[in-house]
Amino acid sequence: MSIFVLKLTPSEVIHLLRSETRAAGGAPELNITIQKEYLIEEEFDYAAYGVTNPAEFDLVTSTAKLTVEPRVESGYWVLETLVERKIGALQRKDEFGMTPSILSLDEFEAEVKALGSKEISVRLITQENEGREDFDKWLAAVQSRQGGWKMSKDNDAHRAAANRTLALSVATIWSVGAAIYFGNGSLFNVKPPESEHASAESHAKVVAAATEATPAAPAAPAAPAAPAASSAAASSSDELLTLSKDPKQWVMPTGDYYNQRHSGLKQITPDNVGKMQPAWQFSTGVLRGHEGAPLVIGDVMYLHTPFPNIVYALDLKDPSHQILWKYEPKQDPSVVPVMCCDTVNRGLAYGDGKIFLAQADTTLIALDAKTGKLVWSVKNGDPSKGQTSTAAPHVFKDKVFVGIAGGEFGVRGHITAYSVKDGKQVWRGYSMGPDADTLIDPDKTTHLGTVVGKDSGVNTWQGDQWQTGGGTTWGWYSYDPELNLVYYGSGNPSTWNPNQRPGDNRWSMTIWARDLDTGKVKWLYQMTPHDEWDYDGINEMILADQDIGGAKRKTLVHFDRNGFAYTLDRTNGELLVAEKYDPAVNWATKVDMDKSSKTYGRPQVVDKYSTQHNGEDTNTQGVCPAALGSKDEQPASYDPATGLFMVPTNHVCMDYEPFRVSYTAGQPYVGATLEMYPAGKVLGDGTNHTGNFIAWDAKAGKIVWSNKEQFSAWGGATSTDGGVTFYGTLEGYLKAVDTKTGKELYKYKTPSGIIGNVTVYESGGKQYVAVLSGVGGWAGIGLAAGLSKSNEGLGAVGNYASLANYTALGGVLTVFALPE
Numbered sequence: 001m002s003i004f005v006l007k008l009t010p011s012e013v014i015h016l017l018r019s020e021t022r023a024a025g026g027a028p029e030l031n032i033t034i035q036k037e038y039l040i041e042e043e044f045d046y047a048a049y050g051v052t053n054p055a056e057f058d059l060v061t062s063t064a065k066l067t068v069e070p071r072v073e074s075g076y077w078v079l080e081t082l083v084e085r086k087i088g089a090l091q092r093k094d095e096f097g098m099t100p101s102i103l104s105l106d107e108f109e110a111e112v113k114a115l116g117s118k119e120i121s122v123r124l125i126t127q128e129n130e131g132r133e134d135f136d137k138w139l140a141a142v143q144s145r146q147g148g149w150k151m152s153k154d155n156d157a158h159r160a161a162a163n164r165t166l167a168l169s170v171a172t173i174w175s176v177g178a179a180i181y182f183g184n185g186s187l188f189n190v191k192p193p194e195s196e197h198a199s200a201e202s203h204a205k206v207v208a209a210a211t212e213a214t215p216a217a218p219a220a221p222a223a224p225a226a227p228a229a230s231s232a233a234a235s236s237s238d239e240l241l242t243l244s245k246d247p248k249q250w251v252m253p254t255g256d257y258y259n260q261r262h263s264g265l266k267q268i269t270p271d272n273v274g275k276m277q278p279a280w281q282f283s284t285g286v287l288r289g290h291e292g293a294p295l296v297i298g299d300v301m302y303l304h305t306p307f308p309n310i311v312y313a314l315d316l317k318d319p320s321h322q323i324l325w326k327y328e329p330k331q332d333p334s335v336v337p338v339m340c341c342d343t344v345n346r347g348l349a350y351g352d353g354k355i356f357l358a359q360a361d362t363t364l365i366a367l368d369a370k371t372g373k374l375v376w377s378v379k380n381g382d383p384s385k386g387q388t389s390t391a392a393p394h395v396f397k398d399k400v401f402v403g404i405a406g407g408e409f410g411v412r413g414h415i416t417a418y419s420v421k422d423g424k425q426v427w428r429g430y431s432m433g434p435d436a437d438t439l440i441d442p443d444k445t446t447h448l449g450t451v452v453g454k455d456s457g458v459n460t461w462q463g464d465q466w467q468t469g470g471g472t473t474w475g476w477y478s479y480d481p482e483l484n485l486v487y488y489g490s491g492n493p494s495t496w497n498p499n500q501r502p503g504d505n506r507w508s509m510t511i512w513a514r515d516l517d518t519g520k521v522k523w524l525y526q527m528t529p530h531d532e533w534d535y536d537g538i539n540e541m542i543l544a545d546q547d548i549g550g551a552k553r554k555t556l557v558h559f560d561r562n563g564f565a566y567t568l569d570r571t572n573g574e575l576l577v578a579e580k581y582d583p584a585v586n587w588a589t590k591v592d593m594d595k596s597s598k599t600y601g602r603p604q605v606v607d608k609y610s611t612q613h614n615g616e617d618t619n620t621q622g623v624c625p626a627a628l629g630s631k632d633e634q635p636a637s638y639d640p641a642t643g644l645f646m647v648p649t650n651h652v653c654m655d656y657e658p659f660r661v662s663y664t665a666g667q668p669y670v671g672a673t674l675e676m677y678p679a680g681k682v683l684g685d686g687t688n689h690t691g692n693f694i695a696w697d698a699k700a701g702k703i704v705w706s707n708k709e710q711f712s713a714w715g716g717a718t719s720t721d722g723g724v725t726f727y728g729t730l731e732g733y734l735k736a737v738d739t740k741t742g743k744e745l746y747k748y749k750t751p752s753g754i755i756g757n758v759t760v761y762e763s764g765g766k767q768y769v770a771v772l773s774g775v776g777g778w779a780g781i782g783l784a785a786g787l788s789k790s791n792e793g794l795g796a797v798g799n800y801a802s803l804a805n806y807t808a809l810g811g812v813l814t815v816f817a818l819p820e
């Protein structure tokens with residue numbers, strides 16, 4: 001993969017498009033992104049045009065329009081050109097933040113031709129072109145003519161120029177995104193939002209249709225059993241604890257406070273699950289990646305979608321599952337380009353008669369569960385600075401907790417507690433910064449049993465770097481009511497270039513235990529000090545009481561992106577077990593468990609796979625796991641009967657090349673180019689699958705059984721008292737396995753790939769299993785783009801079938817049950 005900045009003549013552009021990209025059968029053979037040279041927005045006098053909110057407009061030249069061509073067949077490329085710096089017109093953005101001038105290739109070519117002999121500045125991002133003689137020759141000729149250069153290898157002046165370019169436009173997120181590839185496709189979503197649809201207009205139509213679909217029987221049916229907002233004096237703590245113990249309902253995104261995602265229902269068993277059938281389905285009207293799972297409170301199911309984050313309340317008592325109410329937030333779509341990994345949202349929370357939604361634009365809202373009316377709303381962040389929300393809110397006791405996303409934009413992470421009653425902020429704890437910000441007590445807060453001392457979130461950074469240090473909080477949270485502690489993990493330090501941020505970068509990549517009422521930090525454990533691979537530490541913390549070494553311990557179990565599964569004593573943060581849960585993991589040999597050692601609790605990093613050791617602009621190859629980890633956000637479940645953890649995993653490795661970047665608020669702050677491929681390529685074992693579904697013994701730190709999955713298992717697991725565990729797969733199967741043995745007992749191909757989790761509930765005396773399909777998320781987009789054509793890197797491990805050959809976009813809820 002290389003990035004070039006070139007000046008091309010129109011005929012060269014056309015050559016590139018026609019002969020290079022369309023060699024075979026009209027499908028692009030080369031993976032090429034051409035982007036405009038971005039305008040310096042500051043130079044433009046918006047006021048002179050009477051514009052008060054520049055964010056609503058794109059600048060368009062007098063001679064050429066912003067042009068975008070959507071994905072061509074299974075591959076895709078994006079074309080944009082902007083020929084002159086002179087501003088000729090302003091064009092209002094559409095509701096997705098895009099100027100809707102989408103041209104066909106023919107129209108584009110006509111427009112390029114009309115430019116005569118003018119040169120066009122392009123950023124050319126290529127993947128598998130290198131090594132193709134004709135392309136190399138052509139490129140060499142262009143480069144020698146104009147002294148062209150290659151971004152990842154050439155000199156600082158060029159890089160500075162490129163960074164300046166990067167800093168100048170929101171749209172540049174595409175170019176940074178394009179620099180991060182999964183196989184031969186883009187990993188971060190380099191496409192403008194509508195390129196996944198036929199066009200901006202058609203996407204608009206889809207959304208409009210969904211809006212029109214707002215049901216609502218003029219006389220809306222009386223909402224059953226959902227409690228009214230702010231009803232009685234019953235504290236939401238009691239209410240939620242009680243409700244979560246009723247296996248008929250699914251009242252939290254995590255199943256229960258402990259994040260066990262286990263259902264007490266047992267009508268569906270290994271003996272009868274083979275007869276399970278879809279009972280009913282519901283289209284969400286939204287196309288992109290559907291993470292999370294519906295809630296079931298009483299006789300009402302609450303369903304959410306990715307951006308624009310529609311909320312539906314469905315009547316479970318009604319055989320036709322009428323929509324009781326629908327809420328669609330009004331959000332500025334300019335948030336979409338600053339969402340790193342698809343426009344996902346991981347779900348809703350319930351408490352005190354309200355449904356809580358953390359909108360993509362960071363607005364936290366409380367809706368009356370009965371009517372869908374807005375009760376209160378509060379702004380938790382600022383998307384213009386790259387701050388977004390993808391995580392589900394979590395209600396613990398009388399507070400609702402929300403995090404922030406944007407680690408790829410230099411956002412400093414924080415967790416915030418709001419009162420469920422009125423949305424008043426109770427406390428906020430940052431991931432880094434002075435103790436007053438982090439709510440760390442220098443004399444009391446411990447790390448592996450030792451007090452951390454003053455301002456540990458500042459003095460483990462160079463200068464002010466902690467201010468843009470990342471450590472975002474976009475995962476799942478859990479709560480122990482007896483200890484009154486809230487647990488969660490913080491994400492990657494920013495930038496992804498470790499050479500640029502010396503120090504341990506505390507407290508990124510850390511497990512946190514905070515007091516629910518004050519936010520004060522009881523203990524911390526930093527799993528990946530000074531991260532060099534983007535192993536965000538945000539995965540769920542599962543609380544379970546287990547016998548370890550003959551004693552009952554209150555444990556916390558965490559499957560980290562870095563490939564280690566940790567078992568800790570959740571009362572004090574003592575590290576009990578840290579073992580690899582994918583044997584492919586190679587970046588560290590082990591975690592030092594010797595309490596007397598200077599490196600106690602630290603991973604023992606292997607130089608060969610250290611992107612810090614190998615340095616900037618060096619491509620470190622064969623690192624396992626890849627940046628998306630041995631597991632990403634897809635949550636595991638705990639089965640109390642067997643004591644096993646059911647874990648959906650990734651089996652992927654990577655090449656990682658860090659490069660220098662500069663920080664600009666609201667702009668990508670990534671600083672690395674990546675390639676990913678099946679772990680089998682590194683292991684040399686002839687396999688090419690990219691996922692496993694495993695059972696883990698967290699007491700011993702051992703895999704009990706492991707099932708290969710063709711694709712990374714990006715959907716969450718739910719175990720049940722029936723002895724069956726459910727999960728969904730990227731190609732769209734809802735699967736049921738025997739919790740004890742892993743034997744696959746049932747699978748059903750749903751309409752789209754599954755990256756959501758599984759809700760198990762009972763209605764009318766019958767057990768149901770519900771899951772959202774809708775492929776997307778980081779892996780979904782990468783696979784969908786990456787596997788659509790052959791790739792030299794992946795070719796080494798054999799034929800890797802395309803996800804695009806198995807599934808397509810589209811949000812659908814499928815609810816399963818045993819036949820009558």
Ligand SMILES: O=C(O)c1cc(C(=O)O)c2c(n1)C(=O)C(=O)c1cc(C(=O)O)[nH]c1-2
Binds near residue numbers: 291408474628
């Ligand atoms: O650092 C961050 O703030 C941040 C945010 C998100 C997100 O909000 O979805 C992801 C990531 N990082 C990330 O590293 C990652 O692997 C990832 C995968 C996904 C997904 O939904 O599939 N989101 C994110």
Ligand SMILES: [Ca+2]
Binds near residue numbers: 407408491492534
């Ligand atoms: Ca991240």
